[in-house]
Structure formats: structure tokens, C-alpha cells
Amino acid sequence: MTPFIHNGTEDTPTVKLDTSAPELLIAERSLPEDAYEFYKPIFEWLEDYAKNPNEKTVFRFELEYFNTSSAKQLSKILLFLKSLDKEVEIIWCYQLDDIDMFNSGKRFEKLTGLNFSMVSIPVIDDDDFTIITD
């Protein structure tokens, strides 16, 4: 099926929905003015995917930040995955010092009953983090 790819901007996340990749991905920042509208094509893709899902779906959330209107859309995605009736693994990433992002993952895990793997990633802060380029 046709992948859905959206390159992240200052207020929208990077989204990679590609069945040939090992994981589906939402990453970086999600704070669009209209999250409902932004996430619409993602649900369209998921509904298509639901017609013939893989035996196992791995969905990686590697968000640095999301606003409340995005939170609602994320909970919808998770409930949708739950409804697939196939094996689902959620990889929930959080920066090591970001207790709120960690707690959000725990909250979603508890509320959806999905299988969550919590993964900590190094802190990215302009002050003490240097990007190494080739």
C-alpha cells in the first residue's frame, strides 16, 4: 500500500507510515493549530491499513512535545490500533529527563491496555548537546 510520509515542520511531527519499514513512526513536535485536521490523512491511511494489517504492527512514538489537541488524536490512533485485533507493540520514546513524556506513555499504556515498550533516548538540548556531522 502507498506509504504516507510527512516531513516534520516547526509545529507538525514527522510521520512515516510505510508497511515495508519495520515500524510506523510519529516523531518530533506536534502542536498544529488544528490537530484534528492534521491527523485526518493519518486516520485515512490507518483505515486502509486495517483492511489487511500485518501480523504484527510496531508503532514508534518518538515525540519531543505534543499539545493537548494532539493528545486527543494520539489516543484515537492508539484505540484504533487496539481495534486491529492483531499483535501490536507501541514503542514510546522519551528524553531521559522528560518525566512528563514518560508519564504520558504510562497513561496511554494504562488506558488502552496495549503492549508498550518504554524507551529512553539521550537528552537533546542546545546547551549541552552537540550535533556531530560527518
Place this chain on the structure above:
Amino acid sequence: MFNNKANEKALALELYDSFKDADLSYIYHGQFSQTITDLIIMLAETSMDRIGESAKIKKRVFSIMVESLQNITRHQDNTGEYQGFFAIEQKDGYYFVTTVNLIYNENIEHLDGLLKKIQSLPSEELKQYYKTVLIENEISSKGGAGLGLIEIARKSNNKVSYHFHRINDECSYFYFHTCISPINEEDEVNDTELVRIDNIFLLHQLLKKQNVQIIFNGLFNQENLINLLNIIENQMAGMGHLKRVVFNLMVEMLQNIVKHGIKNEARIGNPGIFFINRQNKSHILNTGNYVYNNQIDNLKIKIEHVNSLNHQELNDFYNKCLFNFQVDNSKESGLGLIELRMKCNNQLKYAFQTIDDEKSFFTLQVQVD
């Protein structure tokens, strides 16, 4: 216009009122870095593009902003005790740029002389004077020879005013105020009203007293919201968890204005004010915007409700709303106020001030300790 009786709750309205005639006011008060400077210029650019400002005016505003900001960064007090100040205001097509920075008292005489000379010169001679200074004058240890000031005077058609305010035996504040006029030079009357500095002096005093770090007054939209977020992120770099919380609260508060504030018919965006001030170790985030009178009761109930809940109850309420897909549309998720209350761990303070039969001014204050 300003008085010292400003109490916390009325501050948003007082500041908003003081900017009432302005289409845009943007003030930054704090330490200046290259990044902050770039972001301030970007914010002004976004705002000028939005209102469709002419290329000619934009160019003048830019060069005056660049020179002014350089003056501040060059001469700022690195201990952070006496913070720099930059303000840009737009009113009826006129732009006003004001800077405040520290100066050693021993340098006042020279600067005062230079500025008096600049003010006395007609534009042709000012051009000549610029060349003379460029060629002949000795460069001060900080790298300037007053060329920046002459340049600003030239670009503003000599609409500059200034003021020194003594702090102690060593230092003073240097106020420098300039105006960019939309009228062609030849049609211009010498309007001294435009270059009055006393209002900005009182504003600076008020902002210092209330420890206000940043103010944006104007039309709110997603674009300038991102810009303001970038500035705060930069200003708070290295503050870890606190930075995240403030960022978080700002997004929700500003998007409240973008989504629910009353629109300005003629322009793109919703009028309002946002500022952050500090009290001891707390950051206080403030917003003000217009709401319809018939929305007030509902809004009050919502705020009072989240204020009445304890930590566990808030958590449960958040979960309930998160999975309530009855409220799920472009405008609303039903989570914003709960999030504000949870993240700041304080009561939300608010007030409504009636404007007319139709609308009121709504102020919201969120304190992070």
C-alpha cells in the same frame, strides 16, 4: 498612562490598555544574544508581512532594528542585573523602535554631544556627517563610533529622541527612541509628538518593577506563536524541566487565543496580549483576549471546576476527557484548561472586564513555581 498601583491581576489589562492604539507592540526585556536578536527580527518580519507592509518601510524598519539590537548586545551588562530592553510598536502606519541599555556615566557627555549634533543636522548634512565620522573618527573600544546612531537618525529622517537615567555613580540607562514614518520626506511636518520618550520611560519602569521579560501585544496566529515559542525556548535554554513546563503552558495559552479569541475582522489573527513576568523564583504567564459575553459563564464554570480538583481528581478528569470523542473537532479537545492546571500545579487566576454589550476582556494567569 501608567501608574505604580498596578496590582498583579490588573497588570494584563493595564498593559493592554497602554498599547490600545497600537496595532502591534513587541517588547523583549532581558539578556540579548545573537539568536534572540535574529528571532526578534523574524517576529517583526512575520508581523510586517501579515499586514502587507511596503518594501520601503520594511527595509527601513529592519536596518533600524539591526542597528538598535547591535547597540544593546554590544553594551549590555553581562551580570544580568541591569537588563537590556527592546521595543517595537506599530501605530497608524508609524513604527517606533526603542532601546534601553546601560552606559557608563563617564561616556554620557560624549554621547550627549554626538546626539545633539545629529539632531541639529538637516538630512543632507547628516549624510555628510556620516561620511566624516566614518573616515576620521576614532573607534571606541566597544567597536562603535556612533555610526549606528547616525545611521538610525538617517533612516528615520532624524526622528530620534533620547534620555539618560542615572542608576548609580557608575552607570545610567540610555533610552533611545526613534520613529519610522510612512509619509514621504518632502511631505513631512516636524511632529515632535511622534518622538516622545516619556511613555516608554514609564513603561520600562513598570516592566522592571514587575520583572516582565517579554510582551507581545498584537494579532495572534499560529505563525507568531511559533516565533514567540522559539524566543522563550532560547531565553530559557538550560533550564530543563522548567523550560518544558513554560513551553507547554505557552502553547496551550496562546492557542487558546488563536482558537477562541474574538477575531479582528480586518486582519488575520486575534487581538490579545501575552507576557511573562517573574516573581521570586516563579514564572507567571499571562494572556488577555476578547471573548463574547455569552461565553463567560461557561468559561467560568470550566476554570472553577479544574481549580476545585485535587491532583488525583485532575488526573482522572484528564483521562475522562482524553477519551471523550464527543468533544473532538478542529476547535476543541476539552483538555487545555486541565493541562494548564495540572502542569503549573497552582490555581488558575482569571478575570473578565466588560468592554461593551457584546464582549469582555478575559485575562488568564498561570504561575509556575
